[in-house]
Amino acid sequence: MKKITLATALLTATLAMPSLAADYVVDTKGAHASINFKVKHLGYSWLTGRFNKFSGNFSYDENNVAASKISINIDTASVDSNHSERDKHLRNDDFLDVNKFANAKFESTKVEDLGGNKLKISGTLTLQGINKNIVIDAVKIGEGKDPWGGYRAGFSGTTKISMKDFGYKMDFGDISFDLHIEGVRQ
Template sequence: MKLWKSSAFALMILMSGITQAADYVIDTDKAHAFILFKIKHLGFSWLYGRFNDFEGDFSYDPNKPEAASIGVKIDTKSLDSNHAERDKHLKGKDFLDVDKFPEASFVSKRIEVLKDGHAKVHGEFTLKGVTKPLVIDAELVGGGSDPWGGKRQGFSGTTKFKLKDFGIDYNLGPASQEVEIILSIEGIQK
């Protein structure tokens, strides 16, 4: 009788969708996560690029999203704007100076939960040796079991910052003072 009651209780918990906090590693091996950037080119068009190499992890409990945390490290040498000469310039001293600063990072400090799976992720962003507060507008994309027996959780997000705030003062014109970062993060439960 006790076994039946405990099994029935476990089944009720599974059916109700109650979950606990879990730790995830960002799935960069299978290209299920992306860090993109865009900036205006002379105010005429958008220049898009990405960072091909990064790593990170996060903790998430759907019952307590305000307790979530995330940490990401970005290999700045992996910048890719689909144009070799431009990439060389962006990686140089005028912009990221990747030889001196090969890594950028973001570490969350506080999660402000909004409505409908949206949140503001407050944290510290380090780029080119400068650390400043940064807020990411995040959205829960979804989560659950994958076809390989694992569990996954996905989020997207955007943020903007002024280049000069991180020591990048190269004159790109008045329309190109701010860069937008676009994130698509899928994590695999550890």
């Protein structure tokens, strides 16, 4: 009888323990993550592109979403609009000024669970040496074991920033971002 009582006590204690957030590294090597953008071109059409080099990590616990955190570093020189001459212009001091500001960074300050796998991620974006608070409207896509013996979690999100808020010499309005992040649990 004592063995059953001890086993029951251990099981109860294990179930009562708070789950801990898992730590993930963003999978950029497998091209399972992307940072895409679009901005109006002279007000006539859309210019679309992406950043090819970035890295980051996040922690996530579906039982305590508020404890989640995300940090992303972006190599601004990796901007790619599928047009090499335009990319040179985007890298100069009219826009990204990559010689002075080689990196941009997002650091979350708050993650809110809105239900139905929807999240509101608040944080600080550092771009052009300027820090601004932004909000990312995100959705958890899913999580689970992968075919290589690992465990992954994936999210998608959108946000907008105003070019004038980050001191761009040329201002075409808002830049919209589509973010796709898949992480491998460490």
